[in-house]
Amino acid sequence: MTMLTAVTDYLPDTAAAADDTLDERATVGAAARGEVAAFEALYRRHAGRVHGVIARLVGGHGARAEDLTQEAFVRAWQALPAFRFESAFSTWLHRLAVNTALMELRSRRSRPQDDGDEDVFELIGSADSAGHTTALSMDLERAVASLPPRARAVLVLYDVEGWKHEEIAAELGMAVGSSKAQLHRARGLLRARLGGAI
Numbered sequence: 189m190t191m192l193t194a195v196t197d198y199l200p201d202t203a204a205a206a207d208d209t210l211d212e213r214a215t216v217g218a219a220a221r222g223e224v225a226a227f228e229a230l231y232r233r234h235a236g237r238v239h240g241v242i243a244r245l246v247g248g249h250g251a252r253a254e255d256l257t258q259e260a261f262v263r264a265w266q267a268l269p270a271f272r273f274e275s276a277f278s279t280w281l282h283r284l285a286v287n288t289a290l291m292e293l294r295s296r297r298s299r300p301q302d303d304g305d306e307d308v309f310e311l312i313g314s315a316d317s318a319g320h321t322t323a324l325s326m327d328l329e330r331a332v333a334s335l336p337p338r339a340r341a342v343l344v345l346y347d348v349e350g351w352k353h354e355e356i357a358a359e360l361g362m363a364v365g366s367s368k369a370q371l372h373r374a375r376g377l378l379r380a381r382l383g384g385a386i
Contacts, residue, residue: 216277220268227268231261234278238285244344245289248333252292260288286349290359293337331381338362339374346371 212233218226238260243253264281271280332340341360345351346367351359353367360367 212277213273216268216271216273219265220271227265230264230277230281234281235261237278238281241282241285241344241349242289244329244332244348245286245341246292247335247337247340248329256288256292257285260285263288282349286345287359290341293341294361296337328378328382331378334381335374335377339370339377342367342370343374343378 215226215229219230235257239253239257242256242260243249246252246256260281264284267284271277332343335343338360342356345356345359346353353364353371356362356367357364362370
């Protein structure tokens with residue numbers, strides 16, 4: 189009997205998952221009708237994941253990631269009445285967040301001023317004033333943040349978010365081969381900066 193109990197503890201609670209899905213659908217429906225409290229509930233539920241993907245895409249710039257997270261939720265609030273439940277709300281919101289970050293990256297690339305990403309990248313792996321190599325103490329998240337913007341975007345979208353090269357190429361306005369080359373470049377740069385640990 190204890191073995192059966194132990195096995196059933198590992199089985200997913202499909203009834204609870206179904207209740208969560210129905211609850212989410214009802215909350216999304218209420219938010220789409222303009223109920224602010226429902227939208228606030230969606231914000232609390234999804235803000236961490238949205239902020240996480242945006243921060244990875246923009247290189248961990250705290251204030252910039254915060255601003256873009258807020259912008260993504262403003263866009264979600266505006267677009268929510270048109271949401272048709274053709275995908276899960278979380279999938280739709282996540283895609284909207286990625287698009288918000290990518291639009292920011294594209295607009296920064298077209299501006300004449302440099303956002304300093306390349307300079308940060310060049311400092312990684314160099315010795316600090318005490319003679320220690322900064323790459324040894326750098327974690328993966330910071331290493332990804334140090335990548336050039338396009339290489340970082342391709343790496344995050346492909347390796348973290350699970351996009352296909354065709355989707356990345358379409359979203360970033362590049363050829364599929366360029367997406368593959370940027371991924372190869374990003375992985376090589378990470379490997380070099382982290383001392384071959386990955």
